[in-house]
Amino acid sequence: MNKSLLVTGGAGFIGANFVHYWLHNHPNDKVVVLDALTYAGNRQNLLGLEDTGRFTFVHGNICDEELVRSLLIEHQINTIVHFAAESHVDRSITGPDAFIETNILGTYSLLKAAKAIWLDEPSSKGLPPLLHRFHHVSTDEVYGTLEPNDPAFTEQTAYAPNSPYAASKAASDHLVRSYHHTYGLQVTTSNCSNNYGPYHFPEKLIPLIITNILLDKPLPVYGDGKQVRDWLYVEDHARGIDLVLAKGKVGESYNIGGHNEWHNIDIVRLVCNLMNEALKYPDVQAKFHLAKHAAKGQAELLITYVEDRLGHDRRYAIDASKTTQELNYRPAESFESGIAKTVDWYLKNDAWWRACLVKAFDEETL
Ligand code: NAD
16 A cells, blocks of 8 residues: 655654655655754755655644644545654753643644544544554653663563653653554554664764864763663664554554664764764865864864763663564664764765754854
């Protein structure tokens, strides 16, 4: 069956990568992106996709249930892939309201619209419910934190969210589950580990370190830098969702991860080394003339330890064996190749990240 997808949050980091991936790998499908274009959403991330004739962008909010209903009807949507969210833990600590609004109420509004159009309207006309799928994109952060030797999170791990961000995602996961069990909405959920790759907003760890090195600014590392995260190349997340949509069991959750745990400080050091290497070349030095430390092979000297984040989770690790066994999922990208591609992307796309910094922080040093 050809799919007509509504991708919420498709102008953000993972959503945009997913839309590029989908249109490339599914040449008969259509994609409608619904995105509110918050500070994290960027129309530039989807540039050129209209040329496919299979892509539509709608500037709007997932909390607008009427708008979502009209899109489901107008574009005969049979699949929702729901990425839209407030996604930065630090922002959820200083201002949780937007997280409750978008992540919980926004998901609720989408579920109501999907139920109305896919289940209720056909039934009211004596017809069977429309063939559909609601895929909810969630995070490993809903499971809480791990000690160094604890086994990784499985789909059976009890939810124990620690930040307002994680709590809002956990709440939305529960709502999605309830719409399946109560009303029969055909849902799936994926819980993924930390992503990295192109179009990653430069407030998150890896792009922050890359861009700060290029601007010769301090590289902030929380606490002792020994927090552990499991990193996955963003296109491997898109492939995982593709498999869940194709082969996943309705009503189930699937963990997606990279088997790739790193201490934050080691990631920072690795990126420093890659940037020192890149800045050896005179053309790169000329383009990034502020990057004095990296040009001397000394990016690590920019590392600055800062006070730890409130309630900072120590370790996340994903056990993706269910997804591997049931869906034959394995990440395609090695961490070495993925991180090298990512650094290269930021070197080539400085206009993109400079514009992000201006938009989000009124950055003056550009
Ligand atoms: P992001 O912050 O880069 O993008 C979020 C997008 O949602 C933006 O385009 C923004 O404009 C849009 N948006 C926000 N509020 C909206 C609203 N009310 N209505 C419509 N659009 C709205 O986030 P991301 O890193 O791409 O994450 C996408 C999803 O994946 C989120 O649900 C997040 O919880 C989940 N996730 C992220 C990671 C990660 O490492 N980044 C890991 C696992 C899961």
